[in-house]
């Protein structure tokens with residue numbers, strides 16, 4: 001079997017006296033959605049921040065396609081093919097969709113930005129992912145929350161991410177927009193990305209994920225195939241009413 005697109009092995013991260021992560025393992029494969037769930041303070045953000053190069057772990061290993069990496073910054077992670085979309089989306093409201101999708105990485109023709117090429121490519125990526133934005137020259141500030149979320153995700157794919165991290169991708173969205181964002185996540189998966197979502201929405205997790213990794217108190221409480229588990233079991237692992245089973249990996 002191929003190496004996982006992303007693998008964490010024995011990641012430990014402390015902040016002073018606080019152990020945010022303790023011996024955390026994680027595997028995400030191409031063509032799957034892995035949901036990371038857990039109560040407040042369980043370590044979900046710390047996992048995402050480690051994978052995306054924001055935190056450097058104290059110990060343990062991060063591997064992408066089987067190759068060990070030591071990320072010092074989000075730029076390092078992006079170069080390795082790991083793209084993260086955080087809740088603030090990091091879009092610039094006064095700039096248009098195409099420009100936002102190429103921020104920091106504009107295509108050039110000689111000394112100039114290749115504006116037409118950029119717009120064409122932005123259009124292609126959005127169409128490929130069936131993201132409904134009528135005009136790539138629209139300012140981000142004019143889009144709905146759902147459209148912004150989708151542009152941010154499309155940008156992650158455009159920049160070559162084959163490991164895509166989504167932190168609470170539907171937290172700010174209504175019912176219809178949540179369904180659209182879920183469809184987009186499925187398309188990313190179907191195009192071969194390894195998608196990791198952090199979400200409090202267990203309904204969404206049940207519908208969207210292939211596997212669920214439960215974090216509790218900075219440790220892995222359990223990993224399950226979504227089809228083989230239940231809401232009760234996941235809640236039990238989240239709260240600790242079911243004993244953690246570190247070591248058993250679905």
Ligand SMILES: Nc1ncnc2c1ncn2[C@@H]1O[C@H](COP(=O)(O)OP(=O)(O)OP(=O)(O)O)[C@@H](O)[C@H]1O
Nearest residue numbers: 015018019020038039040041042043044045046047
């Ligand atoms: N920068 C930091 N400095 C100090 N402690 C931190 C820092 N980041 C996280 N922690 C601590 O690490 C632990 C795990 O936090 P983390 O934010 O990863 O949890 P979480 O599961 O994402 O929680 P939430 O759902 O509330 O966002 C918590 O005890 C938290 O207080």
